[in-house]
Amino acid sequence: MEHTHIGGDVFFLLTxxxxxxxxxxGFxxxxAGTVRHKNQVNALVKILVDFALSTLAYFAIGFPIAYGISFFVxxxxxxxxxxxxxxxxQGLTLVKFFFLATFAAAVPAIISGGVAERMKFLPQSIATLALVGLLYPLVEGIIWNGNYGIQATIESLTGAKLHDFAGSLVVHxxxxxxxxxxxxxLGARKGRYTAAGRSHPFPPSSILWLSLGSWLLCTGWFGFNVMSAQSLDSVSGLVAINSLMAMVGGIVTAAIAGRNDPGFVxxxxxxxxxxxxxxxxxxxxIGALITGGIAGIIFVRGFHICQERLRIDDVLGVWPLHGLCGLWGGIACGIFGLERLGGxxxxxxxxQIVGSLVVAAFGAVAGFAVYGxxxxxxxxxxxxxxxxxxxxxxxxxxxxxxEAEIR
Known part of the structure; x- marks a missing residue:
């Protein structure tokens, strides 16, 4: 029975x-659907190569930093x-590594959408190695493995650890x-803003590819969230229904705030x-629904502020989508997770507030430092x-x- 139980956990994590x-x-x-046609191949190749480099860096350096386990045995x-x-x-830790490596590789996949259409390939590859091999594991190890006693200190001061079940803060x-x-x-793409500072948006190349990417991400996200339990004993249907309700909330509010724009939806x-x-x-x-609904509005408003007011050429809007909504998710956990609000x-x-702000600040410093x-x-x-x-x-x-281009 014990072997069956362990085998079930291995298969659960592998799935x-x-x-x-x-x-x-999906990334x-x-x-590929959001960038212009002349940059679609680059989008597809970047994500795949970044995944490979992330896996290598996480295998050799990142996972040992976060969890103190080396694979050189x-x-x-x-x-x-x-x-x-x-x-x-049955090699349970090996599938745990595989599972967590896919999380780690999401960091350069997120960044890729922001720097699209004008980033050199080699520097982005080097940035991936540095971020996934060294900087991301520091955040992961502190929050998810209790490294350096920081979580224990937070608990002693506030009565609870910084809670991040599936990565609103650690990853997003x-x-x-x-x-x-x-x-x-990196700076804005050529022609994105005029000399007078006026915005000149570039239309996406394919709403169909963009939509497919979103559907793939939504489907896989239930593995991202639900299977963060990492064992059959710990898995909970509550995580599944909360993920579903937050997704629905985000769709509805983004559709309203974004006036049915398919990109916002x-x-x-x-x-x-x-x-x-x-x-x-x-x-x-209900708390998850409200959290997701607010996030949908944050993305739409944040995208406009980022692109039009601040004139930051974040092609896919990854800062409002992952940076701001991830920050909101960390803070919301400390609100709607309270028992008096049904949590x-x-x-x-x-x-949650202080920890979320610190993670965001560390990420920004890391971004300016590595790319600088x-x-x-x-x-x-x-x-x-x-x-x-x-x-x-x-x-x-x-x-x-x-073939079409040759013709």
Whole structure:
């Protein structure tokens, strides 16, 4: 029975890892549909290569930093066949790594959408290695593994640890605020704003690809949230219903605030899901619905402020979507997670507010630092002619429709 139980946990986590891995296809198609046609190939290649580099960096450096476990041991020990080893029977830790690696790889996938259409390929690859190998694991290890005693200190001061069940802060807020630093450092696309400062938006290349990306992300997100329980004993239907309600809330409010714009509607679903990650295990479904609904409005308003008032050329709106909605999700956990508001309790508003702001600030500093160093050393931006031709031909030497282009 014990072997069956462990095998069930292995299969459970493996299924979750596959679902979250499929989300990276969603990131790719969302970006491919949002950018101009001459940059579609670059969007697809970037996401796949970033996933590969993230996995390597997380395997060699990131996971050991976050959890203190190194994979440089014998395969016999990795499979859990050596007595007393840390990998667990049937290689449970190995599928845990796979599952968490898909989370880690979401950080560069988030950033990719912000820096699209003018970022050089090599610097983005180096940034991925630095972020996933060194900086992201610090946040992950502190919040999810209690590293450095910081969570214990927060609990002693506020009565509860910083709660982030599935990554509103660890993944989305961190990635979104890194993206803000990257986008500002990189600068706007040529022609996006006139010399007088007027906005000149570029239309997306394909609403169909954009929509497919959103659907893939929404589907995989139930693996992202529900299977963050990481075991059959801990899995809860409450997480599933809260994720569903937050997604619905984000869709409805984004449709209203965005006046039925398909880009806002499809990203509104993602805004709700980003925000519910932190408290999906402690919310009442109505609290999740409100959290997601507010997130939908935050995205629509935040996108306009970012693009039009601040004139920050964040192509996919990843800072409002992941940075602001992730920040809101961390704070909302300390509100709607309270028992008096129908939640499960065990959360502190003070811990959630302060912790969320610290994660966001660390992400922004990391973004400016990593991309600032790369800009001052090897350069991060395509030259004007390359940008005009598009990243597809400039970097990959082929367009999205080669046969049609030959004709």
């Amino acid at each position: 979750g890892a596959i679902l979250v891995f499929a989300m990276h296809g 790719a198609f969302l970006e 014998s395969a016999h020990e990795l499979a859990g066949l050596a007595g007393g080893n840390v990998f667990g029977a 807020a961190f990635g979104g605020w890194v993206a803000l630093g990257a986008v500002i450092t 499809h990203n509104g679903a993602l805004a709700g899901l980003v925000a519910v990650c932190a408290g999906s295990d402690v919310f009442h479904p 499960m309790g065990g959360v502190s508003p003070v811990a 160093v790369l800009k001052s050393t090897i350069g991060i931006r395509l030259d004007e002619e390359q940008e005009y031709r598009g990243a597809d031909l400039s970097i990959h030497k082929i367009g999205a429709s080669p």
